[in-house]
Amino acid sequence: MAILVLGGAGYIGAHTVYELIDAGRDVVVVDNLMTGFRAAVHPKARFYEVDIRDKKGMDALFEKERIEGVIHFAASSQVGESMKEPLKYYDNNLWGTISLLESMTEHGVDKIVFSSTAATYGEPERIPILESDRTEPTNTYGETKLAMEKLMGWVSQAKGLHYVALRYFNACGAHPSGAIGEAHDPETHLIPLILQVPNGQREKISIFGEDYPTKDGTCVRDYIHVCDLAQAHILALDYLMAGGENNVFNLGNGVGFTVKEVIDVTRAVTGHPIPAQTSPRRAGDPAQLVASSEKAKTVLGWEPKYDSLETIISTAWNWHRAHPHGFEG
Numbered sequence: 001m002a003i004l005v006l007g008g009a010g011y012i013g014a015h016t017v018y019e020l021i022d023a024g025r026d027v028v029v030v031d032n033l034m035t036g037f038r039a040a041v042h043p044k045a046r047f048y049e050v051d052i053r054d055k056k057g058m059d060a061l062f063e064k065e066r067i068e069g070v071i072h073f074a075a076s077s078q079v080g081e082s083m084k085e086p087l088k089y090y091d092n093n094l095w096g097t098i099s100l101l102e103s104m105t106e107h108g109v110d111k112i113v114f115s116s117t118a119a120t121y122g123e124p125e126r127i128p129i130l131e132s133d134r135t136e137p138t139n140t141y142g143e144t145k146l147a148m149e150k151l152m153g154w155v156s157q158a159k160g161l162h163y164v165a166l167r168y169f170n171a172c173g174a175h176p177s178g179a180i181g182e183a184h185d186p187e188t189h190l191i192p193l194i195l196q197v198p199n200g201q202r203e204k205i206s207i208f209g210e211d212y213p214t215k216d217g218t219c220v221r222d223y224i225h226v227c228d229l230a231q232a233h234i235l236a237l238d239y240l241m242a243g244g245e246n247n248v249f250n251l252g253n254g255v256g257f258t259v260k261e262v263i264d265v266t267r268a269v270t271g272h273p274i275p276a277q278t279s280p281r282r283a284g285d286p287a288q289l290v291a292s293s294e295k296a297k298t299v300l301g302w303e304p305k306y307d308s309l310e311t312i313i314s315t316a317w318n319w320h321r322a323h324p325h326g327f328e329g
Contacts (some may be wrong), residue, residue: 001066002026003237004109006052012115012171016041016071016230018180023234028035028065030058031074037327040180052096055103062107063235069111070104072097075117075145075146078188079119082141083283097151105159111134112152116165118222118250118289120146127176127256128222131167131248139284149248164236164244168251169222169291171229173312174319181319182226183326191223191313194263195320198272202271205274207259209281212288218240218259219290222252225306225315233272235300248298252291253307259287264307269313 003020007013010027020027021044029041034050042045046065050057052074075093082089104112119142120135127299128293130193137143152163172191175179182192196202210217232251239247257265260276294303306312 001068002028002046004028004030004061004065004067004070005045005073006030006070007036009033009038009040009047009311010073010228011184012229013071013073014040014042014180015226016233016266017045017174018175019227019230021045027048027324028067029059035076035184036185040183041325052100055099056305057102058100059106062103062109067107067109069113069241070100070109071113071115071233071237072100073115075115077117077141079139079141079244080188080282080285082139082144085141089140094147094151095264097148101151101155101161105155105161110160111162111237111240113233113240114152114159114163114165116149116167116248117142117145118167118169118291120149120167120254122290122297123286124288127288128290129250129256130292131250131295138286148290149197151223153246156196162240163246164240165248167248168229169224169289171226172223173225173306174225175227176315178318178322181323182316183323185326190221190259190262191266191316192250192320194274195270195317196265197274198270199264199320199324201324203275205263205276206279207263207276208279208285210278212282214258214287216260220256220258220290222254222256222290223262223309223312224252224304227303227313228306232302233301235302237298246325247299249292249296250293250303251296252290252293253304254293256288257309262313265309266313269310269317313318
C-alpha cells in the first residue's frame with residue numbers, strides 16, 4: 001500500500017516525500033507542476049503529472065495505485081497573490097479539494113492529512129496561538145484553507161472521512177543533504193529573499209512595515225524547519241492509521257522572531273552586511289503569529305529537531321548558495 005502525496009513536487013511536499021522514502025514507505029506523487037519542480041521529486045517515488053481538479057485523472061490514479069492514505073499539499077499559498085486573485089484561490093484550493101474528496105470517497109480511501117496554515121487564525125487574540133482560538137482569516141488564502149478544513153469535517157460526518165489538519169507557521173530551511181530546498185517563482189518568503197542579497201541576486205532586502213506593535217516595529221513570525229514539518233505529516237498519518245480521531249494541530253517552534261532579527265541572524269550566518277530598506281505594509285499581514293505546538297508534541301509525539309534559527313538559516317544558505325537559480329541551476 002502506498003502513501004499519496006499531492007503537491008509532492010513543491011517545497012514542503014518534496015521534503016515530506018524524502019522523509020517518507022527514508023522511512024521505507026512506498027510513495028506516489030501527484031503534482032501539476034504549476035509551482036512545483038519535477039527535479040524535486042525523489043527518484044524512488046512514482047510521479048504523475050495530474051491536477052487534482054482533473055477528476056478523471058485522479059480517478060484513474062486511484063484505480064491503478066493501492067493508496068492507504070493521502071497527504072495533501074496541492075494548493076496556492078501566497079498571501080499577497082490571494083488578495084489580488086481570490087477566484088484563483090477558491091478554484092485551486094477549495095474546488096481542488098472538493099474534487100479530490102469525491103475521488104477519495106468513491107474509491108474507499110478515507111484517511112487524509114491536510115496542509116493548513118496559521119493564516120486561518122487571522123489577527124490572533126493571544127500569543128502563543130492555541131488550536132481552540134477563534135479563526136477569523138484576514139486574507140483569502142487563510143479563508144480558503146479554513147473552508148477546506150470545514151469541508152473535511154462535513155465529509156467526515158457524511159462519508160466517514162478521517163482527517164488531520166496541520167496549521168503551520170513559517171516553513172523554512174532545506175534538506176540537510178542539500179539535495180532539495182526552497183524554490184518559488186516569484187519568491188515571496190522572507191529567508192530566501194534575504195539570501196538573494198549575499199547570493200548577488202538583489203541589492204537589498206525590503207522590510208514591509210516598521211510600525212507594527214512589536215518590539216522593533218516589524219512583523220513577528222514563528223519559523224519551523226521544513227524537515228520538522230515533514231515529520232509531523234508522517235506522524236499525523238500514522239496517528240490516523242492507528243485509529244486516531246479527526247484533529248487539528250499547530251506546528252511551530254513556539255518562539256517568535258521579528259523580520260529585523262531574522263535579517264541579523266542571516267547576516268551572521270552568511271557573513272554578508274545585507275542592506276535593508278523599509279517599504280509600506282502588505283495587505284493581510286498580521287503583526288504576530290507564534291504557535292503553541294504542545295498538542296502536537298503530546299498527541300503525535302512530535303519533536304522538532306532543527307529548532308534554532310541559526311540552523312534553519314544555515315541549511316537554507318547551503319541550498320541557495322549551491323542552487324542560486326533553484327532547480328534550474
